[in-house]
């Protein structure tokens with residue numbers, strides 16, 4: 001969904017009020033959506049404390065808090081403003097929690113949920129007292145109490161238009177933005193304060209007829225903006241997509257195995273993994289039985305079978321020159337959707353074969369690989385890099401990072417909403433490339449496959465963290481695969 005400035009959001013709100021929508025009804029819908037999102041990621045009852053400012057942002061937090069309390073959560077508030085200073089609607093939402101609620105203020109306990117309802121799109125400039133004090137308290141409890149902070153609409157102390165981070169701004173693990181994403185949330189400067197993103201759509205507030213504020217529009221990929229395919233009843237495995245993978249080398253068998261497993265878990269009907277004959281036995285012992293493993297020394301084999309998509313690169317290492325030439329020839333010849341990942345990108349950079357970045361290819365560089373294939377990226381921030389790169393090359397680009405970007409030619413630059421720092425662990429990229437290949441093989445257009453795969457991987461990891469035996473420290477790429485089903489299920 002297109003992102004908007006705070007002023008554009010306020011104009012859309014004002015227009016909806018003119019049409020007869022009521023602020024209280026919108027606030028109830030926003031609060032209900034926030035509570036639902038919190039329960040999606042934190043399904044077990046906890047202690048929740050809402051930090052309140054004076055405006056309607058606090059009202060959203062109070063509605064969510066009321067819903068959580070009705071479901072048996074222990075809830076409380078922190079507010080340094082006098083009651084009479086609160087906006088009338090916000091005061092009403094506070095009263096609905098009980099007359100004594102304001103006077104029995106609470107601080108978060110260990111492992112709490114902290115709701116940031118200090119400031120939303122009505123914020124002007126850096127945090128002023130008493131909100132600066134409360135933001136400091138929230139950030140302290142988040143670290144000391146290992147609590148999770150969830151920002152209502154935008155993290156307080158962030159400029160919603162530019163993403164500028166003011167002193168003492170709230171650090172959120174998850175920002176639940178209301179109705180339409182605000183452009184500042186997508187800024188790279190703000191990423192450590194925004195965390196992962198979720199959207200609560202409101203029917204009355206949609207971005208129709210809004211002019212993008214940038215020449216290349218910035219969109220957020222959320223669960224609502226991805227369409228999941230349904231199969232017809234008589235689908236057979238040949239129609240469900242055939243993926244050919246060239247991956248792995250001595251010491252990097254796991255990359256090949258994870259990539260192939262993710263491809264079959266994406267829904268692809270048949271996945272074939274080509275491997276040097278010397279690695280066959282070892283790879284067969286760690287790869288799911290559903291994967292066809294074919295010993296091969298010639299990448300041309302990728303062109304001989306009837307595949308619907310190819311993935312080349314995970315764990316490839318540094319192939320000898322003759323193998324490299326054969327891989328280049330395959331990439332040059334194939335018209336299939338072709339994911340080029342990891343060492344394949346390094347190889348292309350090293351041999352200066354950027355002519356291979358054709359329309360059917362999907363490139364998945366992390367910033368290090370990006371600097372090799374496109375040294376200009378070191379002089380630009382992420383969005384201009386994605387913009388310039390896709391203007392120069394006709395490939396679909398998936399530029400990995402804490403806010404993964406996906407773009408193609410003149411498409412909007414899509415910012416992925418899901419993900420967690422727990423993903424900073426080996427093998428996540430191999431899962432991602434396998435997933436993209438599997439989705440392409442099922443007929444998702446390249447851009448859609450890349451957006452969906454990035455969203456699914458991030459969502460799977462966020463959902464994995466709900467489980468008591470998986471933490472930020474212990475999450476592995478295998479856990480990502482194991483939670484893909486829940487991620488698919490979370491799509492509307």
Ligand SMILES: NC(=O)C1=CN([C@@H]2O[C@H](COP(=O)(O)OP(=O)(O)OC[C@H]3O[C@@H](n4cnc5c(N)ncnc54)[C@H](O)[C@@H]3O)[C@@H](O)[C@H]2O)[C@@H](O)CC1
Pocket residue numbers: 013022023026027028030031053054055056057058059060087118119120121122123124125126127128129131152153154178
């Ligand atoms: N208006 C509506 O119909 C809806 C509003 N919603 C929520 O309401 C929010 C906007 O509410 P408001 O317009 O009341 O604005 P805020 O809740 O952002 O509060 C703005 C008030 O905070 C104070 N303030 C501004 N900048 C400050 C600073 N730097 N330091 C300290 N105090 C500062 C001022 O008193 C200002 O009036 C949205 O972000 C969203 O969360 C949602 O409930 C959806 C519907």
Ligand SMILES: Nc1ncnc2c1ncn2[C@@H]1O[C@H](COP(=O)(O)OP(=O)(O)O)[C@@H](O)[C@H]1O
Pocket residue numbers: 342366400401402403404418419420421422423424425426427428429430431432457
């Ligand atoms: N802090 C983070 N927040 C969100 N996603 C992350 C974070 N760190 C890594 N990721 C994601 O994990 C994946 C890692 O890919 P990559 O670095 O290629 O891993 P590998 O090569 O080990 O498989 C990318 O999709 C990246 O976007």
Ligand SMILES: [K+]
Pocket residue numbers: 057116117118119120151152153154155156
């Ligand atoms: K907020």
